[in-house]
Amino acid sequence: MASEDDEATRGSADETRRPDEAQRPEEAQGPNTEQAVDPKIAAAVAAAEAAAAHSGESVRIDSWIWAVRLVKTRSMGATACKGGHVRVNGQNVKPSHALHVGDEVRLRHENRERIVIVKQLIRKRVGPPVAAQCYVDNSPPPPPREAVAPAGIRDRGTGRPTKRDRRELERLRGLMGGGAGHPHGG
Numbered sequence: 001m002a003s004e005d006d007e008a009t010r011g012s013a014d015e016t017r018r019p020d021e022a023q024r025p026e027e028a029q030g031p032n033t034e035q036a037v038d039p040k041i042a043a044a045v046a047a048a049e050a051a052a053a054h055s056g057e058s059v060r061i062d063s064w065i066w067a068v069r070l071v072k073t074r075s076m077g078a079t080a081c082k083g084g085h086v087r088v089n090g091q092n093v094k095p096s097h098a099l100h101v102g103d104e105v106r107l108r109h110e111n112r113e114r115i116v117i118v119k120q121l122i123r124k125r126v127g128p129p130v131a132a133q134c135y136v137d138n139s140p141p142p143p144p145r146e147a148v149a150p151a152g153i154r155d156r157g158t159g160r161p162t163k164r165d166r167r168e169l170e171r172l173r174g175l176m177g178g179g180a181g182h183p184h185g186g
Helices: 002-027 029-051 061-067 074-082 128-132 163-173
Strands: 086-088 104-109 112-118 135-137
Touching: 061 074, 061 086, 061 104, 074 086, 074 104, 128 135
Parallel strands: none
Antiparallel strands: 086 104, 104 112, 112 135
């Protein structure tokens, strides 16, 4: 009899689960689509946490700016520090400077100044979504790209441009000092 009661209890529990399960996919459709992206980010965050400095440890500034993808290589980070392009809390620093959470890092790189506040110390390079979580970006927006006239498009097989063609291209681009007409010899 006890087994019949258990089966009856299980049966009623199964019956209550079935309608819930039917409702869950409809309700959880949005979260399931988010979870399809989140496992990758979650795995990357876990990797970043594994790469994070443990309490009491410090991270070199050249290593950190490379790890959070502000520069392409660690040696570029070291060169930027040596050249005076990296400032931490207003002070020029050497590549071996120990970085702490809450420090303000200013980096002049590729004709742009990046201003970031350190949120997390990491040692190893991580993906862009995870790297963006390691700092608060207070940088001004990048300057607009200059409108550059496209190179002259020539028909295939026409050969090299003549001197006259080159002068016309330069005049169109404005490279000849204001683009004003030039006196022709005559």
